[in-house]
Amino acid sequence: MSSWLRTYGTLAGFALMVAFFAWQRPATFLTINNVRNITEQVAILAMVAMTMTVVIVVGDFDLSVGALASLSGVVVADMLIQGMGLWPSLGIALGVGMLAGALNGLLVAYAGLSAFVATLATMTAYRGLSLWYTDGATFFSGIDEAFRPLGQGSTGGVPNSVWMMLAVMIVVWFILEQTTLGRRFYAIGGNAEASFLAGIPVRRLRFVAFVCSGLGAALAGIVLTSRLFSAHPTAGEPLMLNSIAAVFLGMTMFREGEAHVPGTLFGVLILGVLSNGLNILQVNSYIQNVLTGLIIVLAVLVSGLARRRG
Amino acid sequence: MSTNIPTIALAAHNIVKNYPGVRALDNVTLELQRGEVHGLVGENGAGKSTLIKILAGAVRMDGGELSIQGQPVTIHSVHDAQRHGLAFIHQELALVPYFDAAENIFLGHAYPRRPWGAIDRGALRRRAAAILARLGTTLPLDLPVSRLSPGQQTMISIARAFAADAALVVMDEPTAALTDQEIGHLYTVIKALRAAGVTVVYVSHRLQEIFDITDRITVMRNGRVVTTAAATDLDQTKLVALMTGRDSQVAFPATTATLGGPLLTVENLSTSFIQDVSFRLHRGEVLGVAGLVGAGRTELLRALIGATPSRSGQIILHGQTMRTHSPADALQRGMALVPEERRSQGLILRRPIFENITLSHLRDFARGGFLLSRRRELARAQELRQALSLKTANLRQPVGQLSGGNQQKVVFARCLAGEAAGAKLDLLLLDEPTRGVDVGAKMELYQIIRDLAARGVGILLVSSELPELLGLADRVLVLHEGRPVVTLDAKTVDQATLLRYCYGLETN
Numbered sequence: 095m096s097s098w099l100r101t102y103g104t105l106a107g108f109a110l111m112v113a114f115f116a117w118q119r120p121a122t123f124l125t126i127n128n129v130r131n132i133t134e135q136v137a138i139l140a141m142v143a144m145t146m147t148v149v150i151v152v153g154d155f156d157l158s159v160g161a162l163a164s165l166s167g168v169v170v171a172d173m174l175i176q177g178m179g180l181w182p183s184l185g186i187a188l189g190v191g192m193l194a195g196a197l198n199g200l201l202v203a204y205a206g207l208s209a210f211v212a213t214l215a216t217m218t219a220y221r222g223l224s225l226w227y228t229d230g231a232t233f234f235s236g237i238d239e240a241f242r243p244l245g246q247g248s249t250g251g252v253p254n255s256v257w258m259m260l261a262v263m264i265v266v267w268f269i270l271e272q273t274t275l276g277r278r279f280y281a282i283g284g285n286a287e288a289s290f291l292a293g294i295p296v297r298r299l300r301f302v303a304f305v306c307s308g309l310g311a312a313l314a315g316i317v318l319t320s321r322l323f324s325a326h327p328t329a330g331e332p333l334m335l336n337s338i339a340a341v342f343l344g345m346t347m348f349r350e351g352e353a354h355v356p357g358t359l360f361g362v363l364i365l366g367v368l369s370n371g372l373n374i375l376q377v378n379s380y381i382q383n384v385l386t387g388l389i390i391v392l393a394v395l396v397s398g399l400a401r402r403r404g
Numbered sequence: 405m406s407t408n409i410p411t412i413a414l415a416a417h418n419i420v421k422n423y424p425g426v427r428a429l430d431n432v433t434l435e436l437q438r439g440e441v442h443g444l445v446g447e448n449g450a451g452k453s454t455l456i457k458i459l460a461g462a463v464r465m466d467g468g469e470l471s472i473q474g475q476p477v478t479i480h481s482v483h484d485a486q487r488h489g490l491a492f493i494h495q496e497l498a499l500v501p502y503f504d505a506a507e508n509i510f511l512g513h514a515y516p517r518r519p520w521g522a523i524d525r526g527a528l529r530r531r532a533a534a535i536l537a538r539l540g541t542t543l544p545l546d547l548p549v550s551r552l553s554p555g556q557q558t559m560i561s562i563a564r565a566f567a568a569d570a571a572l573v574v575m576d577e578p579t580a581a582l583t584d585q586e587i588g589h590l591y592t593v594i595k596a597l598r599a600a601g602v603t604v605v606y607v608s609h610r611l612q613e614i615f616d617i618t619d620r621i622t623v624m625r626n627g628r629v630v631t632t633a634a635a636t637d638l639d640q641t642k643l644v645a646l647m648t649g650r651d652s653q654v655a656f657p658a659t660t661a662t663l664g665g666p667l668l669t670v671e672n673l674s675t676s677f678i679q680d681v682s683f684r685l686h687r688g689e690v691l692g693v694a695g696l697v698g699a700g701r702t703e704l705l706r707a708l709i710g711a712t713p714s715r716s717g718q719i720i721l722h723g724q725t726m727r728t729h730s731p732a733d734a735l736q737r738g739m740a741l742v743p744e745e746r747r748s749q750g751l752i753l754r755r756p757i758f759e760n761i762t763l764s765h766l767r768d769f770a771r772g773g774f775l776l777s778r779r780r781e782l783a784r785a786q787e788l789r790q791a792l793s794l795k796t797a798n799l800r801q802p803v804g805q806l807s808g809g810n811q812q813k814v815v816f817a818r819c820l821a822g823e824a825a826g827a828k829l830d831l832l833l834l835d836e837p838t839r840g841v842d843v844g845a846k847m848e849l850y851q852i853i854r855d856l857a858a859r860g861v862g863i864l865l866v867s868s869e870l871p872e873l874l875g876l877a878d879r880v881l882v883l884h885e886g887r888p889v890v891t892l893d894a895k896t897v898d899q900a901t902l903l904r905y906c907y908g909l910e911t912n
Contacts, residue, residue, distance in 0.1 A: 272775060272776055273770075273774050273775060273776060274766045274767060274770050274773070274774055274775075274776060275774070276776075277759065277763075277766060277776060278763075278766065280752075280755065281752050281755065281759075281763055284752035284753070284754055284755050285748070285749075285751065285752045285753065287748060287749050288743075288748070288749050288750055288751055288752055289752070289763070290711065290731060291709070291711060291731050291741055291743050291749055291750075292731070292735075292763045292764045292818060293730075293731045293732040293734070293735035293764045294732065294763070294764075295730065295732050351754065352754070
């Protein structure tokens with residue numbers, strides 16, 4: 095029983111939560127429209143959480159993703175306002191994400207800073223860059239209309255942002271589960287010293303993981319800018335804590351103590367459903383934060399993740 | 405009052421400690437007198453560390469009794485040990501680096517306060533100076549201890565034990581980092597402790613020190629106490645004979661390997677730890693590497709595999725000079741390492757067995773070198789499971805669930821896994837390959853090592869078990885304090901001679 099609870103407790107909690115909201119608000123919660131709402135609401139968070147999963151698999155984490163998403167959003171908006179055209183603007187914004195991720199990777203993997211210190215520092219710096227770049231203002235007028243469908247359009251009845259989230263998820267899942275690269279990521283996260291002595295280029299791969307995270311954050315920032323059709327220098331901030339929370343919730347599921355894509359997906363859905371359901375129940379939004387915190391603690395305690403050593 | 409104090413400070417009777425597959429302590433009985441300096445010696449793995457850990461409350465004994473000054477005691481935690489007046493001075497000293505000496509000496513005590521609550525530093529330093537004066541030494545009291553020398557830091561640890569009224573101080577290799585002058589100083593302090601009625605347990609690999617400072621000596625071997633005798637009744641030769649014993653029960657498989665051509669030449673290899681190590685290794689040869697803990701054996705293997713940078717010297721494999729900068733390069737050239745600490749350095753414990761086996765040569769089992777093929781991985785793991793008689797029901801089981809011997813076979817399997825697809829194993833570096841492994845699995849590992857040599861693999865074997873070294877190796881290279889001392893023929897040399905070289909008692 096207790097091992098069942100450890101493995102499936104979070105999933106059962108998720109099911110209970112869905113059942114509770116459906117019982118409370120049968121007319122609104124379990125409708126096609128609301129499911130569509132939820133997926134659209136979580137799509138951007140899911141992109142960041144998927145690439146965050148890669149960094150956490152390797153045994154690090156990345157605090158700079160929120161600031162980096164804002165920075166890429168600001169950059170893509172400005173390029174579009176300047177008339178750079180859709181594709182060059184997207185390329186430049188993704189390039190910013192890659193470079194910023196690479197800087198994180200350099201600091202952690204090669205300069206030997208702890209992931210906490212390095213990404214806390216770059217988070218502050220990237221936030222500063224966005225604020226400086228925008229002078230604290232929001233970019234909204236003059237953005238190329240060709241940019242709108244990315245975050246607001248649909249293809250085949252499914253929002254484009256959800257399609258993109260699915261693409262990111264599949265790519266990350268494929269890399270982690272089906273390639274030598276993913277296997278090595280997991281090995282490093284499991285035991286970096288043993289991996290090094292077994293001939294795995296530990297530094298290079300930790301670096302690569304941070305580049306992935308930078309790319310994911312940049313993509314999320316771009317989609318967010320398109321959805322809002324404006325770019326605010328701190329728009330992406332909530333993504334950082336929420337993406338880490340989603341991966342941690344996912345680590346409480348199925349496999350003991352390892353981050354993985356299906357888990358992260360459920361983690362994102364738990365956060366999304368909770369926020370959506372509580373909104374429908376018109377629960378005070380400050381209380382919602384308290385409840386989210388409680389749920390994370392509960393999931394971690396029940397899963398036994400807290401007792402895992404090392 | 406003082407006449408009532410028993411002369412036995414601490415008595416340990418019939419202490420037993422079992423680890424999986426190993427009896428680490430087998431009915432150990434030891435009585436320590438008040439105000440004596442008691443030497444504790446034995447080879448690595450003789451049980452000294454386990455005994456000390458039991459006294460310190462870090463490990464629980466499985467049987468036996470402890471009493472302190474005639475009163476039975478149980479020590480289940482570090483706190484218990486402190487409460488009973490036991491203090492421990494380890495090689496890695498537990499000081500707060502940013503605090504000064506006075507603050508460290510009285511750490512855990514109430515610091516003297518000024519009326520308004522601030523720490524009275526003047527009073528604190530005067531007290532510290534008084535303690536140090538009673539120990540016959542002085543120290544800068546106003547510097548953070550991280551800026552003091554290792555010797556001075558050792559003094560602070562001793563002063564702390566003294567300030568805590570410790571009745572018994574255990575010193576584990578206290579001189580490892582000290583200069584000769586500091587060692588002389590340490591002796592002064594130890595004598596002051598003895599004069600104050602404190603019992604000192606002195607653990608050292610340096611036999612000369614044991615005779616310099618101790619009153620009585622206890623020799624341990626294979627988890628038992630061989631003897632306790634007055635230091636004046638022993639000499640170094642007798643001590644070495646007692647430490648090694650004459651019995652080696654384990655039979656070693658006969659060698660079937662014939663020496664092939666030269667495989668590896670190492671010339672004047674130096675790192676920050678080892679100096680000017682040179683040797684040759686032939687195909688099919690097992691070269692043993694002997695030495696005490698800290699002699700540079702592990703360091704040598706790490707330098708060869710590319711895990712630690714070498715400062716100078718050459719490594720020539722297959723006639724080609726290696727510019728190895730990483731284990732990844734070394735693996736490409738057919739080298740592999742079985743590291744010393746299987747659990748922390750060898751295995752990814754929560755990942756499946758087969759993943760641990762294929763980890764080093766993952767490309768060989770992947771389509772296009774990138775797409776994993778679990779079918780191919782499992783097939784290779786299955787072959788190696790049979791070849792090494794790895795006992796497991798399921799190769800998808802996490803490797804952490806296996807016994808020590810089977811875990812070690814997984815590490816061996818990883819070294820061999822590349823043979824099918826290119827990176828053929830030529831040179832195997834083994835660091836304490838049978839540590840923590842039961843006797844049955846040990847014999848199997850010996851056979852595996854022999855078989856590999858017979859197939860022409862060159863093997864470098866580091867082991868603290870002398871019978872194992874002499875039983876498996878063709879020649880034995882002895883390291884002492886980072887330098888090569890001698891290369892001995894394993895067929896003709898006896899354990900006592902080998903050990904004398906290890907202790908630096910004999911040189912070439």
